Amino acid sequence: MSSSMIIGQYIPGNSVVHRLDPRSKIAMIFFFVVIVFFANSVLSYGVLTLFAIGSAVATRIPIRYIVKGLKPVWFLIAFTFLLHLIVTKEGEVLTTILGWELYKGALIQGAAISLRFFLLIMVTSLLTLTTTPIEITDAIEQLLGPLKKVRFPVHELALMMSISLRFIPTLMQETEKISKAQASRGVDFRTGSFKDRIKAVVPLLVPLFVSAFKRAEELAMAMEARGYKGGEGRTKLRELQIGRTDYYIYILFVLVVVGLFLTRN
């Protein structure tokens, strides 16, 4: 369980980004993901980067923490860049190193693709950093609402999502607890041959499954006891609401989009 991995982690806060309606966030990120592919000049990339970094700053989460948390992704980005340098053969040759030619096109394209990659991951992780899983599923349920007309089980899907998200931390805790208990009975999860390590997982998995099934049964029973019967006619405790801040941010976002298209080649 790497604690430095921040993708999918929620950090409580009260910044503008935290307070935005989750539907606004999801919709804007969706559009952002699309328009990233329209950028084709230095200036247009600049506009997008500015927006992404500006949003990150607005979350009031320490930038150092975000940068550190994206560590595994940095590697992927660097890898993409290198791959482009080697494979792409466009434009003029800049230098030759040990018989291998570095093309200008390769440099530009590598940089552009890596930047795109970075922007996408940065913005999408901002969503999970500032939005609770419950908010995200609520928003998805509403955004998918129209699909109900074609008999798509939107509510059930959202319920499944929120239950599984809800139990991830519980299962993680359970895993840690049981692995500690077994470690103190002499199981060694870290060393030994591959076969030994597979064997060491059994005393961890069996109790984990047992408790997961028990939990699922208990949850189902508790839901039935309280008369749960699905989405039809069900009201919400937390009604999502688009506020004034959301409209300001929409305007800002439209400006960014306009800025992007003005600065394109």
Next chain:
Amino acid sequence: MDISFQEVSYVYQPKSPFEYRALHNLSFNIPSGSFVAVIGHTGSGKSTLLQHLNGLVQPTEGEVTVGEFRLKAGEKNKQLRALREKVGVVFQYPEHQLFEENVEKDIAFGPMNFGVPQEEIKQRTDEAITSVHLPKEILDRSPFDLSGGQMRRVAIAGVLAMNPEVLVLDEPTAGLDPSGQREIMNMFARIHKQKDLTTVLVTHSMEDALEYADHVIILNQGEVFMQGAPADIFQKKKELSEVQLDIPEIIQFLNQVEEKFNKEIPFHRQSVTELAKELAQMVKGGRDHE
């Protein structure tokens, strides 16, 4: 085995927004053979403390010594396995760790990991199942078919079968009925004496601490708030209320007797029956003076 903590601090997830300091400069000594109760509120650092005893976590600062084993901040200890053989931990709700197809195999799991020879394992499982007061027939059954109380006992037997020298108990009676709680605690007290163990009991129950422990450590927000003999500690009503702990019923009663009759009955771990006799004596004695 002697246990000592020297200025131990522990920080969860350092350098992140979730950074949490569970232990602050903790120092204390537990001499070999003692029965120590660690008491404190939820979040006072009890569980973190007990994980240090077994090398499950490494101190962020300071040093923990258990017998000849040393766990020092920033230093890797290569003898964790040997340490874990000597220190048996009964975690909270230990029945969650059962996994084998029958009880016998589950109890044998610990000793087997530590390389105990096969014949001795057989002997140890028999001994362990007897010490937790379960019939030997249960050895062939699946642990998942047992009742909650029986599962708890099987899990405890699994720890006892490792023949530890230090026994660490994390609220071993949580979720049991009152008679089950008493039985389990009496069992631990007996094993403690029989095998000359060093026992560390983490508990919420002041009554248990008073009855079984000979040394009490009270934790508050990761620091040692008070420590000493239980009879002394539990007299300090004012300090205890500061950390939202109550004094045990029997001491409370003795205090009230003192207040009302202006006579002190010293606490020496008497049972309720013994106390009743003493009281009768006192009342009688009082009449003689009239």
